[in-house]
Amino acid sequence: MTQHIKHPAHFDNDATAVVIERLTIHDREVAREAQRWVSGERGPLVENLDTLTSADLTNYVTEAVRIGAHALSVTGQAQEAQALERLLKDVGDKTAHSTAQAAELTARAVKEASEAVMAAARDAKTTITDADTQSRKELTTAVMTAKQDLNSELRRIFTGENPELVERLQPALDKFSGDLDAKVSAGTAELLAKAARQFDPSDPTSPMAKHAAELTARQEQLTQQLAKQHAELTSKIEEVSTVLRVHEATTALAKVTPIKGESYASSAHTVLVGIAAGLGDDYADTSTTTGRLPRCKKGDGVLSLNDGAARVVIEMTDSSRTGWTDYFAEAERNRDAVASLGLVRTTDQNGGQTLRVIGAQRLVLAFDPDKDSPDLLRTVIMLLRTTAIATASRKGVHQVATAEEKIAEALNHLVKIDSVKKLSATIQKSATKIDSECTALHSAVRRLLDEALVALAGAHATGPELVSTAESHGAA
Secondary structure (H helix, E strand, O other): OOOOOOOOEEEOOOOOOEEEOOOOOOOHHHHHHHOOOOOOOOOOOOOOHHHHHOOOOHHHHHHHHHHHHHHHHHHHHHHHHHHHHHHHHHHHHHHHHHHHHHHHHHHHHHHHHHHHHHHHHHHHHHHHHHHHHHHHHHHHHHHHHHHHHHHHHHHHHOOOOOOHHHHHHHHHHHHHHHHHHHHHHHHHHHHHHHHHHHOOOOOOOOHHHHHHHHHHHHHHHHHHHHHHHHHHHHHHHHHHHHHHHHHHHHHHHHHHOOOOOOOHHHHHHHHHHHHHHHHOOEEEEOOOOOOOOOOOOOOOEEEEEOOOOEEEEEEEOOOOOOOHHHHHHHHHHHHOOOEEEEEEOOOHHHOOOOEEEEEOOEEEEEOOOOOOOOHHHHHHHHHHHHHHHHHHEOOOOHHHHHHHHHHHHHHHHHHHHHHHHHHHHHOHHHHHHHHHHHHHHHHHHHHHHHHHHHHHHHHHHOOOOEOOHHHHHHHO
C-alpha cells in the first residue's frame, strides 16, 4: 500500500473524517473564543491560566471546524451562483445581439436580392424596349425595300410608260404592305409587352413580383421565428435568474443567522432570560403575540418587575432602523411599559455607537449575543429597571427624587462606557487600563443603582402606592 506523508491536518484512511494532529492556530479571536469552551460547551470567559492549560478543547475545535465548513460551503455556493448568473446574463446579451444581427442581415439580404431582381427586370425591360424599337425600324426598312424592289421588277417586266397591269396591282401591293407592317408591329408589340410584364415587379401577376413577395414572406417568417426563440430563451434565463436570486437571498440569510442556526432575536431572548432570572424578574418573549393595541405585535420582549407593577419593553432588530422614538412610544403603549430598550447586532446599525440614549427611559444598545459579554447589557437592564420602578412610584416623595438623581448620575456614567469602548478598540497599549476603567464604571453604576433601589425601598416603606403605568409614564 502506498505510504503518504502525514500532514498536521489530514483525512483518515477511508477519507470519511478529518484528523487534526499537532496543529497550532495563531489567531487572537480563535484563542479568545476558546477561553469560553474550557468546560466542553460555550460558557463565560475564563482567564485562569492553569484552567486554560488543562482544558480539553476537542468540542470547540469540532464545532469550529463544522461551522467553518458550513460557512465556506455557503460562501462558495453564493460565488458559484453569482458566476452562473453572470454567465446567463452574458448568454442572454449575446443571444439578443445575435438575434438582432441575424434579423438585420436577413432583412438586408432580402432587400439586396429584391433590388437586384428589380434592377435586372428594369434592364431586361429596357433591352426588350430597345429591341422592339430596333426591330420595328428594321422591319419597316425591309418592307419598304421589298416594296420598292417589287415595283421596280414589275415595271421592268411589264415595260412601258404607264403599264396598265402595274397600275392595277399597285393598290393591292400598298394594302399588303400596310397590313403586313401593322400585323408585324402588333405581334411584336404584344410579344414585347408580355415579356416586359413577366419581369415587372410592380405587376402582382408577374413571376418576378411573386418571387419578391415570397422572399418578403420568408423574411417575415424568419424574423418572427427568431423573435419567438429569443423570447423563449429570455423567459428561461429569467426563470434561472429568479432561482439564483432566491438562492442568494437564502445564502445571505444564512450568513446573517448565528452559528447555532438561531435568529438574532432568539439568541438575545436567551441572554435576557438569564439576566432577568439573576435579577429576580420575569422575562417573556412577546414577538408573536399581540398587545393592548389591536393587531399590534411591537415589543419583542417584556421584562416585568415587582410582580408586573412596572415593565420594560425590549425591541430587537438585525438591521439599521430610524425613528426609534416613535417606535418605542408605540411599543410601550402596546406592552403597558414605562421604559424601552432597543438591541441591534453591530455599532454600524446604531449610528456608530455602542450605546445611544434616546431619552431618560429609552436606550439603544449594540449587542451581539455570540460575541459580546452580557455585562454591559446587564448593567443597562439594571438602569432601566430602576428607572421603571421609580416611574411607577408616586411622585413627590423625597426618596423617589433621590432615586431619580442616582439614576441620572448612573446614566451619565453609562454613556461614558461607549467612549471607553471606542478608546479600547483603537489604543491596544492601554487595554488593561481601559478595561479596569470599564470595570470601575460598571461598579459605580451598579453601586448607584443599588443606592437608588435602597432609596426606592425606603419610599415604599413610608407608604407610597404604585400608580398605573399609563399615568406614571405620562408624568415622566
